[in-house]
Amino acid sequence: MTETVVVIYSGGMDSFTLLHLARARGYRVHALSFDYGQRHVRELECARQVCEALSVPHKVIDIRALSEVMAGSALTDAVDVPEGHYEEDNMKATVVPNRNMILLSLATGYAVTAGAVAVWYGAHGGDHAIYPDCRPEFVEKMDAVCQVANYEPVKIEAPFMGSDKGAILAEGLKLGLDYSRTWTCYNGRDRACGVCGSCVERLEAFAANGVSDPLPYEVET
Incomplete structure:
Protein backbone atom coordinates (compact mmCIF):
# COMPACT_ATOMS: atom_id res chain seq x y z
CA MET A 1 0.00 0.00 0.00
CA THR A 2 1.27 3.46 -0.91
CA GLU A 3 2.37 5.44 2.13
CA THR A 4 1.28 9.04 2.71
CA VAL A 5 3.49 11.92 3.76
CA VAL A 6 2.53 15.46 4.71
CA VAL A 7 4.80 18.01 3.06
CA ILE A 8 4.98 21.46 4.65
CA TYR A 9 4.72 23.48 1.47
CA SER A 10 5.50 27.18 1.66
CA GLY A 11 5.50 27.80 -2.08
CA GLY A 12 9.25 28.46 -2.13
CA MET A 13 11.80 26.58 -4.20
CA ASP A 14 12.93 24.19 -1.45
CA SER A 15 9.47 22.94 -0.52
CA PHE A 16 8.49 22.93 -4.22
CA THR A 17 11.37 20.55 -4.89
CA LEU A 18 10.51 18.50 -1.81
CA LEU A 19 6.88 18.13 -2.89
CA HIS A 20 7.94 16.76 -6.27
CA LEU A 21 10.63 14.55 -4.74
CA ALA A 22 8.05 12.89 -2.50
CA ARG A 23 5.84 12.21 -5.50
CA ALA A 24 8.80 10.91 -7.51
CA ARG A 25 9.57 8.46 -4.70
CA GLY A 26 6.07 7.07 -4.90
CA TYR A 27 4.47 8.65 -1.84
CA ARG A 28 0.92 9.90 -1.70
CA VAL A 29 1.35 13.57 -0.78
CA HIS A 30 -0.78 15.92 1.27
CA ALA A 31 0.50 19.51 1.11
CA LEU A 32 0.10 21.80 4.12
CA SER A 33 0.73 25.55 3.99
CA PHE A 34 0.51 28.17 6.72
CA ASP A 35 -0.50 31.83 6.70
CA TYR A 36 1.32 33.22 9.73
CA GLY A 37 1.23 36.84 8.59
CA GLN A 38 4.38 36.65 6.49
CA ARG A 39 4.90 39.69 4.28
CA HIS A 40 5.80 37.35 1.39
CA VAL A 41 2.33 35.79 1.55
CA ARG A 42 2.25 35.62 -2.25
CA GLU A 43 4.20 32.35 -1.89
CA LEU A 44 0.91 30.78 -0.77
CA GLU A 45 -0.68 31.57 -4.12
CA CYS A 46 2.21 29.79 -5.84
CA ALA A 47 1.59 26.79 -3.59
CA ARG A 48 -2.13 26.80 -4.37
CA GLN A 49 -1.55 26.90 -8.12
CA VAL A 50 1.01 24.08 -8.08
CA CYS A 51 -1.13 21.78 -5.94
CA GLU A 52 -4.18 22.46 -8.09
CA ALA A 53 -2.24 21.59 -11.26
CA LEU A 54 -0.95 18.37 -9.68
CA SER A 55 -4.26 17.44 -8.03
CA VAL A 56 -2.42 17.26 -4.70
CA PRO A 57 -4.64 17.69 -1.60
CA HIS A 58 -3.70 21.08 -0.17
CA LYS A 59 -4.71 22.84 3.02
CA VAL A 60 -3.79 26.40 3.99
CA ILE A 61 -4.03 26.94 7.75
CA ASP A 62 -4.51 30.50 8.98
CA ILE A 63 -2.48 30.96 12.16
CA ARG A 64 -2.25 34.75 12.05
CA ALA A 65 -3.94 34.79 15.46
CA LEU A 66 -0.61 33.57 16.82
CA SER A 67 1.20 36.70 15.63
CA GLU A 68 1.37 38.10 19.16
CA VAL A 69 3.45 35.14 20.31
CA MET A 70 5.54 34.97 17.12
CA ALA A 71 6.45 38.65 16.95
CA GLY A 72 9.56 40.67 16.24
CA SER A 73 10.67 39.16 12.92
CA ALA A 74 11.37 41.09 9.73
CA LEU A 75 9.16 38.54 7.97
CA THR A 76 6.06 39.42 9.96
CA ASP A 77 6.45 42.87 11.55
CA ALA A 78 7.30 46.42 10.53
CA VAL A 79 11.01 45.66 10.55
CA ASP A 80 13.19 46.23 7.49
CA VAL A 81 14.10 43.02 5.69
CA PRO A 82 17.90 42.77 5.96
CA GLU A 83 20.04 42.48 2.86
CA GLY A 84 23.00 40.19 2.37
CA HIS A 85 23.88 36.54 2.79
CA TYR A 86 22.37 34.15 5.33
CA GLU A 87 25.73 33.77 7.06
CA GLU A 88 25.71 37.45 8.05
CA ASP A 89 24.60 38.20 11.61
CA ASN A 90 21.96 40.75 10.57
CA MET A 91 19.92 37.94 8.98
CA LYS A 92 18.86 36.86 12.47
CA ALA A 93 16.16 39.52 12.06
CA THR A 94 14.34 37.04 9.79
CA VAL A 95 13.95 34.42 12.52
CA VAL A 96 10.26 33.94 13.44
CA PRO A 97 10.13 32.80 17.10
CA ASN A 98 9.49 29.07 17.39
CA ARG A 99 7.99 28.93 13.90
CA ASN A 100 9.03 25.45 12.86
CA MET A 101 8.16 23.85 16.18
CA ILE A 102 4.66 25.29 15.86
CA LEU A 103 4.28 24.32 12.20
CA LEU A 104 5.64 20.81 12.71
CA SER A 105 3.35 20.25 15.68
CA LEU A 106 0.30 21.26 13.65
CA ALA A 107 1.50 19.20 10.68
CA THR A 108 1.92 16.17 12.94
CA GLY A 109 -1.71 16.47 14.03
CA TYR A 110 -2.75 16.62 10.40
CA ALA A 111 -0.53 13.62 9.59
CA VAL A 112 -2.36 11.54 12.20
CA THR A 113 -5.70 12.66 10.77
CA ALA A 114 -4.60 11.89 7.19
CA GLY A 115 -3.00 8.55 8.06
CA ALA A 116 0.45 9.79 7.04
CA VAL A 117 3.65 8.12 8.24
CA ALA A 118 5.79 11.25 8.18
CA VAL A 119 5.97 15.02 7.93
CA TRP A 120 8.56 16.37 5.50
CA TYR A 121 9.88 19.93 5.59
CA GLY A 122 12.51 21.74 3.60
CA ALA A 123 15.21 22.58 6.16
CA HIS A 124 18.63 22.38 4.52
CA GLY A 125 22.31 22.90 5.14
CA GLY A 126 22.26 26.55 4.10
CA ASP A 127 19.81 27.36 6.91
CA HIS A 128 22.00 26.12 9.75
CA ALA A 129 23.93 29.34 10.32
CA ILE A 130 20.88 31.46 11.16
CA TYR A 131 17.90 29.21 11.91
CA PRO A 132 18.15 26.95 14.99
CA ASP A 133 14.93 25.17 13.99
CA CYS A 134 16.54 23.98 10.76
CA ARG A 135 19.52 22.27 12.36
CA PRO A 136 20.01 18.49 12.69
CA GLU A 137 19.66 18.50 16.49
CA PHE A 138 16.25 20.18 16.27
CA VAL A 139 14.99 17.73 13.64
CA GLU A 140 16.24 14.74 15.66
CA LYS A 141 14.47 15.90 18.82
CA MET A 142 11.23 16.82 17.04
CA ASP A 143 11.26 13.42 15.37
CA ALA A 144 11.66 11.70 18.74
CA VAL A 145 8.79 13.68 20.27
CA CYS A 146 6.39 13.25 17.35
CA GLN A 147 6.91 9.51 17.30
CA VAL A 148 5.58 9.25 20.88
CA ALA A 149 3.09 12.15 21.01
CA ASN A 150 0.19 10.12 19.60
CA TYR A 151 -0.90 6.50 19.38
CA GLU A 152 0.21 6.71 15.76
CA PRO A 153 3.94 7.49 15.43
CA VAL A 154 4.76 10.24 12.92
CA LYS A 155 8.30 10.75 11.69
CA ILE A 156 9.74 14.22 11.16
CA GLU A 157 12.03 14.19 8.15
CA ALA A 158 14.13 16.85 6.44
CA PRO A 159 15.45 15.09 3.32
CA PHE A 160 17.59 18.09 2.32
CA MET A 161 19.30 18.46 5.70
CA GLY A 162 22.71 17.65 4.23
CA SER A 163 22.25 19.70 1.04
CA ASP A 164 22.72 23.35 0.19
CA LYS A 165 20.35 25.25 -2.06
CA GLY A 166 22.48 24.59 -5.11
CA ALA A 167 22.19 20.83 -4.56
CA ILE A 168 18.44 21.13 -4.00
CA LEU A 169 18.08 23.02 -7.27
CA ALA A 170 20.19 20.40 -9.04
CA GLU A 171 17.78 17.73 -7.78
CA GLY A 172 14.83 19.71 -9.07
CA LEU A 173 16.41 20.32 -12.45
CA LYS A 174 16.91 16.57 -12.81
CA LEU A 175 13.17 16.23 -12.19
CA GLY A 176 12.50 18.84 -14.90
CA LEU A 177 10.86 21.32 -12.52
CA ASP A 178 9.79 24.82 -13.52
CA TYR A 179 10.98 27.26 -10.85
CA SER A 180 8.96 30.13 -12.26
CA ARG A 181 6.16 28.53 -10.22
CA GLY A 194 17.39 40.30 -5.54
CA VAL A 195 19.18 41.55 -2.41
CA CYS A 196 17.52 39.94 0.63
CA GLY A 197 19.16 36.82 2.05
CA SER A 198 16.60 34.53 0.44
CA CYS A 199 17.09 36.06 -3.02
CA VAL A 200 20.89 36.05 -2.70
CA GLU A 201 20.94 32.36 -1.80
CA ARG A 202 18.51 31.52 -4.61
CA LEU A 203 20.55 33.40 -7.21
CA GLU A 204 23.74 31.70 -6.01
CA ALA A 205 22.04 28.33 -6.47
CA PHE A 206 21.10 29.09 -10.06
CA ALA A 207 24.58 30.41 -10.81
CA ALA A 208 26.15 27.26 -9.31
CA ASN A 209 24.03 25.16 -11.67
CA GLY A 210 24.82 27.31 -14.70
CA VAL A 211 21.21 28.23 -15.41
CA SER A 212 19.20 31.44 -15.26
CA ASP A 213 16.49 32.06 -12.69
CA PRO A 214 13.15 32.40 -14.51
CA LEU A 215 11.81 34.93 -11.98
CA PRO A 216 11.97 38.67 -12.75
CA TYR A 217 14.05 40.79 -10.33
CA GLU A 218 14.04 44.44 -9.33
CA VAL A 219 17.81 44.59 -9.71
CA GLU A 220 19.87 43.32 -12.62
CA THR A 221 21.10 39.78 -11.86
Whole structure:
Protein backbone atom coordinates (compact mmCIF):
# COMPACT_ATOMS: atom_id res chain seq x y z
CA MET A 1 0.00 0.00 0.00
CA THR A 2 1.27 3.46 -0.91
CA GLU A 3 2.37 5.44 2.13
CA THR A 4 1.28 9.04 2.71
CA VAL A 5 3.49 11.92 3.76
CA VAL A 6 2.53 15.46 4.71
CA VAL A 7 4.80 18.01 3.06
CA ILE A 8 4.98 21.46 4.65
CA TYR A 9 4.72 23.48 1.47
CA SER A 10 5.50 27.18 1.66
CA GLY A 11 5.50 27.80 -2.08
CA GLY A 12 9.25 28.46 -2.13
CA MET A 13 11.80 26.58 -4.20
CA ASP A 14 12.93 24.19 -1.45
CA SER A 15 9.47 22.94 -0.52
CA PHE A 16 8.49 22.93 -4.22
CA THR A 17 11.37 20.55 -4.89
CA LEU A 18 10.51 18.50 -1.81
CA LEU A 19 6.88 18.13 -2.89
CA HIS A 20 7.94 16.76 -6.27
CA LEU A 21 10.63 14.55 -4.74
CA ALA A 22 8.05 12.89 -2.50
CA ARG A 23 5.84 12.21 -5.50
CA ALA A 24 8.80 10.91 -7.51
CA ARG A 25 9.57 8.46 -4.70
CA GLY A 26 6.07 7.07 -4.90
CA TYR A 27 4.47 8.65 -1.84
CA ARG A 28 0.92 9.90 -1.70
CA VAL A 29 1.35 13.57 -0.78
CA HIS A 30 -0.78 15.92 1.27
CA ALA A 31 0.50 19.51 1.11
CA LEU A 32 0.10 21.80 4.12
CA SER A 33 0.73 25.55 3.99
CA PHE A 34 0.51 28.17 6.72
CA ASP A 35 -0.50 31.83 6.70
CA TYR A 36 1.32 33.22 9.73
CA GLY A 37 1.23 36.84 8.59
CA GLN A 38 4.38 36.65 6.49
CA ARG A 39 4.90 39.69 4.28
CA HIS A 40 5.80 37.35 1.39
CA VAL A 41 2.33 35.79 1.55
CA ARG A 42 2.25 35.62 -2.25
CA GLU A 43 4.20 32.35 -1.89
CA LEU A 44 0.91 30.78 -0.77
CA GLU A 45 -0.68 31.57 -4.12
CA CYS A 46 2.21 29.79 -5.84
CA ALA A 47 1.59 26.79 -3.59
CA ARG A 48 -2.13 26.80 -4.37
CA GLN A 49 -1.55 26.90 -8.12
CA VAL A 50 1.01 24.08 -8.08
CA CYS A 51 -1.13 21.78 -5.94
CA GLU A 52 -4.18 22.46 -8.09
CA ALA A 53 -2.24 21.59 -11.26
CA LEU A 54 -0.95 18.37 -9.68
CA SER A 55 -4.26 17.44 -8.03
CA VAL A 56 -2.42 17.26 -4.70
CA PRO A 57 -4.64 17.69 -1.60
CA HIS A 58 -3.70 21.08 -0.17
CA LYS A 59 -4.71 22.84 3.02
CA VAL A 60 -3.79 26.40 3.99
CA ILE A 61 -4.03 26.94 7.75
CA ASP A 62 -4.51 30.50 8.98
CA ILE A 63 -2.48 30.96 12.16
CA ARG A 64 -2.25 34.75 12.05
CA ALA A 65 -3.94 34.79 15.46
CA LEU A 66 -0.61 33.57 16.82
CA SER A 67 1.20 36.70 15.63
CA GLU A 68 1.37 38.10 19.16
CA VAL A 69 3.45 35.14 20.31
CA MET A 70 5.54 34.97 17.12
CA ALA A 71 6.45 38.65 16.95
CA GLY A 72 9.56 40.67 16.24
CA SER A 73 10.67 39.16 12.92
CA ALA A 74 11.37 41.09 9.73
CA LEU A 75 9.16 38.54 7.97
CA THR A 76 6.06 39.42 9.96
CA ASP A 77 6.45 42.87 11.55
CA ALA A 78 7.30 46.42 10.53
CA VAL A 79 11.01 45.66 10.55
CA ASP A 80 13.19 46.23 7.49
CA VAL A 81 14.10 43.02 5.69
CA PRO A 82 17.90 42.77 5.96
CA GLU A 83 20.04 42.48 2.86
CA GLY A 84 23.00 40.19 2.37
CA HIS A 85 23.88 36.54 2.79
CA TYR A 86 22.37 34.15 5.33
CA GLU A 87 25.73 33.77 7.06
CA GLU A 88 25.71 37.45 8.05
CA ASP A 89 24.60 38.20 11.61
CA ASN A 90 21.96 40.75 10.57
CA MET A 91 19.92 37.94 8.98
CA LYS A 92 18.86 36.86 12.47
CA ALA A 93 16.16 39.52 12.06
CA THR A 94 14.34 37.04 9.79
CA VAL A 95 13.95 34.42 12.52
CA VAL A 96 10.26 33.94 13.44
CA PRO A 97 10.13 32.80 17.10
CA ASN A 98 9.49 29.07 17.39
CA ARG A 99 7.99 28.93 13.90
CA ASN A 100 9.03 25.45 12.86
CA MET A 101 8.16 23.85 16.18
CA ILE A 102 4.66 25.29 15.86
CA LEU A 103 4.28 24.32 12.20
CA LEU A 104 5.64 20.81 12.71
CA SER A 105 3.35 20.25 15.68
CA LEU A 106 0.30 21.26 13.65
CA ALA A 107 1.50 19.20 10.68
CA THR A 108 1.92 16.17 12.94
CA GLY A 109 -1.71 16.47 14.03
CA TYR A 110 -2.75 16.62 10.40
CA ALA A 111 -0.53 13.62 9.59
CA VAL A 112 -2.36 11.54 12.20
CA THR A 113 -5.70 12.66 10.77
CA ALA A 114 -4.60 11.89 7.19
CA GLY A 115 -3.00 8.55 8.06
CA ALA A 116 0.45 9.79 7.04
CA VAL A 117 3.65 8.12 8.24
CA ALA A 118 5.79 11.25 8.18
CA VAL A 119 5.97 15.02 7.93
CA TRP A 120 8.56 16.37 5.50
CA TYR A 121 9.88 19.93 5.59
CA GLY A 122 12.51 21.74 3.60
CA ALA A 123 15.21 22.58 6.16
CA HIS A 124 18.63 22.38 4.52
CA GLY A 125 22.31 22.90 5.14
CA GLY A 126 22.26 26.55 4.10
CA ASP A 127 19.81 27.36 6.91
CA HIS A 128 22.00 26.12 9.75
CA ALA A 129 23.93 29.34 10.32
CA ILE A 130 20.88 31.46 11.16
CA TYR A 131 17.90 29.21 11.91
CA PRO A 132 18.15 26.95 14.99
CA ASP A 133 14.93 25.17 13.99
CA CYS A 134 16.54 23.98 10.76
CA ARG A 135 19.52 22.27 12.36
CA PRO A 136 20.01 18.49 12.69
CA GLU A 137 19.66 18.50 16.49
CA PHE A 138 16.25 20.18 16.27
CA VAL A 139 14.99 17.73 13.64
CA GLU A 140 16.24 14.74 15.66
CA LYS A 141 14.47 15.90 18.82
CA MET A 142 11.23 16.82 17.04
CA ASP A 143 11.26 13.42 15.37
CA ALA A 144 11.66 11.70 18.74
CA VAL A 145 8.79 13.68 20.27
CA CYS A 146 6.39 13.25 17.35
CA GLN A 147 6.91 9.51 17.30
CA VAL A 148 5.58 9.25 20.88
CA ALA A 149 3.09 12.15 21.01
CA ASN A 150 0.19 10.12 19.60
CA TYR A 151 -0.90 6.50 19.38
CA GLU A 152 0.21 6.71 15.76
CA PRO A 153 3.94 7.49 15.43
CA VAL A 154 4.76 10.24 12.92
CA LYS A 155 8.30 10.75 11.69
CA ILE A 156 9.74 14.22 11.16
CA GLU A 157 12.03 14.19 8.15
CA ALA A 158 14.13 16.85 6.44
CA PRO A 159 15.45 15.09 3.32
CA PHE A 160 17.59 18.09 2.32
CA MET A 161 19.30 18.46 5.70
CA GLY A 162 22.71 17.65 4.23
CA SER A 163 22.25 19.70 1.04
CA ASP A 164 22.72 23.35 0.19
CA LYS A 165 20.35 25.25 -2.06
CA GLY A 166 22.48 24.59 -5.11
CA ALA A 167 22.19 20.83 -4.56
CA ILE A 168 18.44 21.13 -4.00
CA LEU A 169 18.08 23.02 -7.27
CA ALA A 170 20.19 20.40 -9.04
CA GLU A 171 17.78 17.73 -7.78
CA GLY A 172 14.83 19.71 -9.07
CA LEU A 173 16.41 20.32 -12.45
CA LYS A 174 16.91 16.57 -12.81
CA LEU A 175 13.17 16.23 -12.19
CA GLY A 176 12.50 18.84 -14.90
CA LEU A 177 10.86 21.32 -12.52
CA ASP A 178 9.79 24.82 -13.52
CA TYR A 179 10.98 27.26 -10.85
CA SER A 180 8.96 30.13 -12.26
CA ARG A 181 6.16 28.53 -10.22
CA THR A 182 7.88 29.39 -6.93
CA TRP A 183 8.40 32.52 -4.83
CA THR A 184 11.44 32.96 -2.60
CA CYS A 185 11.89 36.70 -1.94
CA TYR A 186 11.16 37.88 1.61
CA ASN A 187 9.53 41.01 0.17
CA GLY A 188 6.08 40.47 -1.27
CA ARG A 189 6.36 42.93 -4.13
CA ASP A 190 5.66 42.37 -7.84
CA ARG A 191 9.27 41.40 -8.53
CA ALA A 192 11.81 39.65 -6.35
CA CYS A 193 14.17 42.19 -4.77
CA GLY A 194 17.39 40.30 -5.54
CA VAL A 195 19.18 41.55 -2.41
CA CYS A 196 17.52 39.94 0.63
CA GLY A 197 19.16 36.82 2.05
CA SER A 198 16.60 34.53 0.44
CA CYS A 199 17.09 36.06 -3.02
CA VAL A 200 20.89 36.05 -2.70
CA GLU A 201 20.94 32.36 -1.80
CA ARG A 202 18.51 31.52 -4.61
CA LEU A 203 20.55 33.40 -7.21
CA GLU A 204 23.74 31.70 -6.01
CA ALA A 205 22.04 28.33 -6.47
CA PHE A 206 21.10 29.09 -10.06
CA ALA A 207 24.58 30.41 -10.81
CA ALA A 208 26.15 27.26 -9.31
CA ASN A 209 24.03 25.16 -11.67
CA GLY A 210 24.82 27.31 -14.70
CA VAL A 211 21.21 28.23 -15.41
CA SER A 212 19.20 31.44 -15.26
CA ASP A 213 16.49 32.06 -12.69
CA PRO A 214 13.15 32.40 -14.51
CA LEU A 215 11.81 34.93 -11.98
CA PRO A 216 11.97 38.67 -12.75
CA TYR A 217 14.05 40.79 -10.33
CA GLU A 218 14.04 44.44 -9.33
CA VAL A 219 17.81 44.59 -9.71
CA GLU A 220 19.87 43.32 -12.62
CA THR A 221 21.10 39.78 -11.86
